[in-house]
Amino acid sequence: MDGSAATATERPPAGAGVARVRRSLAAVDLAALTDRERLELVTELERLKGAACALQARAVEEVRASQTRDGSQGARRGLRSQDARRSLGSQVALARRESPVLGDRFVGLSHVLVHEMPATMRALEQGLVGERHVLEVVRETATLSREHRAVVDERVAPLLPRLGWRSAGRAAQRVAAELDAAGVVRRMERAVASRRVTVRPAPDGMAYLTVLGPLRDVVGAQAALQVHARAVAGGRCADEAADGRAAGAVAADTALRLLSGRARGTVTPVEVQLVMTDRALLGTGDPLRSPMEPGRVPGHGPVPAPVGRAWVRAAGAGAVWVRRLYTAPGGRDLVAMDSRRRGFSGLLRRLLVLRDDVCSTPWCDAAIVHADHTHPVRAGGPTSLANGAGRCARCNQVKEAPGWRVHVVRGSPLELELVDPTGRRHRSQAPPLLGWGSDPPPGTSALESHLAALLDAA
Template identity: 65%
Template sequence: MAAFRASLAVLDVDAASDHERVALVAELERLKAAAAACQARATDALRRSREVAAPQDVGRSVGSEVALARRESPSSGDRHVGLARALVHEMPCLMAALTDGVTSEWAAVEVVRETATLTREDRAEVDRRIADALPRLGARAAGRAAARVAAELDAASVVRRMEAAVRSRRVSVRPAPDGMAYLTVLGPLREVVGAHAALLRRARSVVGGQCEDEAPGGRGVGAVSADTALSLLSGRTHGQVQPVEVQLVMTDRALLGTGDADRGVDEPARVPGHGSVPAPVARAWVRDAGPASVWLRRLYTAPDGRDLVAMDSRRRTFLGGLRRMLVLRDDVCTTPYCDAPIVHADHAHADHAHAGQDGGPTSASNGNGKCLRCNLVKEAPGWSVAVTRGSPHEILTRTPAGHSHRSLAPPLLGWGSETHPPPDADPSPEPVLPPGSVLERQVDWFFTSAA
């Protein structure tokens, strides 16, 4: 398989006709589907093997191991394990269509999800009834077809699924391009639609000049809706600054124009767990917040400016400044490809790589940020986590199947910010920064100068 994959790189597409190029794209798409079917068979065989060898180790452990192999998040790995089980044992027609490349893996995911609450017999009936239509359906249409048949065969199970879904209501946040982010509320349909309608009604009133307490200020309905929702959720009145701490990491040079003259004043800042922000935008955020609501913390780095200096603690748990340092250093969960944020998250753990009960120190070197899921998985049989390098901080994860995966803490300002020699080189020491009094004077100048 590796040799075949390598052969694709030397395929001479320039020598082909347009007809042949389109045919190649179509055939490669079928090949991806057939590969997904093969992955499903291998995944299910792995699950069955683990059930025999270590029955208590089947759940999250197998899902996490599959996720690492596929370079995806642990929750995606769980979905692939469930998908593989359904395809191999319960839905032969869907599996055959995927193997032949006439449907896609995403379509298979939709069908399996829409039939998740059915009995094995009803799921097989859905599989049989939609089999002929699958080659003509996209992913969403295939899911809708499966849902329609499922509702016909067992309406009660569909109702139970909807009731169970209500218990999973939640609020989540994820980064978006251009310094934006999505705040998503997953809730019952009628309540979410009603809340959206109320926001639109308020926004139209503001834009129409019918609200005495708020002027449109050149905003459209969408912008007013977003501003209203965010102010209500954060407990702010219109025009009030954000009362919750948002950690923003940037150099003193980028913020104040002082410090290391070799660094640029437009070096981007970083919001831990959410990515980079252009320096002018970060400066505007700080200036608009005002001096009364801005707290500056000095972060001391290694001579090359890449990593935070180690901090030790005699406490058994990671608290205070040490925990904050781990969040700033690791940014997201240190399990490769997980990418779950670890800042301001109830499901995030500051973890000992070398377990505390086995004598591991509560230190910056031995600490690493983990999401709850990955912290629990590493305790399962066959898993191990070790620190292999202190700066840059590097974690080695070994899986029960004997595979190794390395993760490296990002530069303090995020990936892509490095302009110095690579980690294995011997960088020359940088000049010591001026004493803190200079920084205070620059801060005073920053807030008193014209915006």
């Protein structure tokens, strides 16, 4: 064996030293430090985070170069450049334990920092700034040429240590507008095509409805809402009473009423899937379960039992449909359900969405768009709940790229193993029926035992 081969064999894993440093942090005796020393430690740890981000960026850029050069596995398999980028972004997302969209973003950030913005990269390596600072600078220079981006790097990087991340982004934006005003205008024009409406959960049973649109239109709509809301709250609106609401609450009620197309006091004509136990909703069923056990709105999180019951009461008779969901013994998982159809549709698709809640790729958390066959139909995979997985569009496409594999590790609770092109393995598990944090009581009810017996007999 030659020397180089021996060195490659004996070389410890690259992350071993970093892992030792990470473990040593838990051994720091904070009780022996003064407050000044503790705050100095916080400062150094913050600098360490920046330096770690810079090392991540260099590592990701090396992976990108390795997987896109002519002799790479993807090139040998004829993988398109777009598919290769998507595959790489998903691999990085799994490594950083974040969504694929954020993985894509970090791949692009790494390439720019390593090759186009050396001064900003040095500030990150030295821990003078954090990841959010450099992300804002890179984002605001996205439309610039490499030469103009270098000018921004030279002028803005020395300012970064004294700026917050928002100010860093505005500084880069200002220099970019000076260097390439036409490019900034084109970017603003293209951004109009990305206008959309999104929703995301908020604490305490609330949610954010976000409208992304042209600045003047959004500001105008908000101003009109505020004028109306202040008039109602001040008692100056003849056709609507404040009823104790502040101006902010009136504005929110008005916007939701107009967007849903309903008159005041009517029920929203859409379906909201609220999953609750019969004990929590009706007070009947298994006496071992708590009547205060929270419910769940798939894709949005838990709902306290009193709130769920209030929603049902407020909807009124004829506006609520109750569908029974049968669980396996223990109450954790939905009972398996088969279909002869090739596509997941109807109740089977609804059952799959209720089970998985969000995309089944680890750390993705995006809304389910596709009902996917874990074992493909072309390879004999059945259209069944056990072989189904809820995925976002991005993760469903990436799964079909060369080097990616997914298989079912366990059926109940459903556990999937995702293998990326480098051989790294990542596991995900379907949440309990009522969401993560719910804890079904031990033992089984007579109904569950009877259902288990029927399933075994089938």
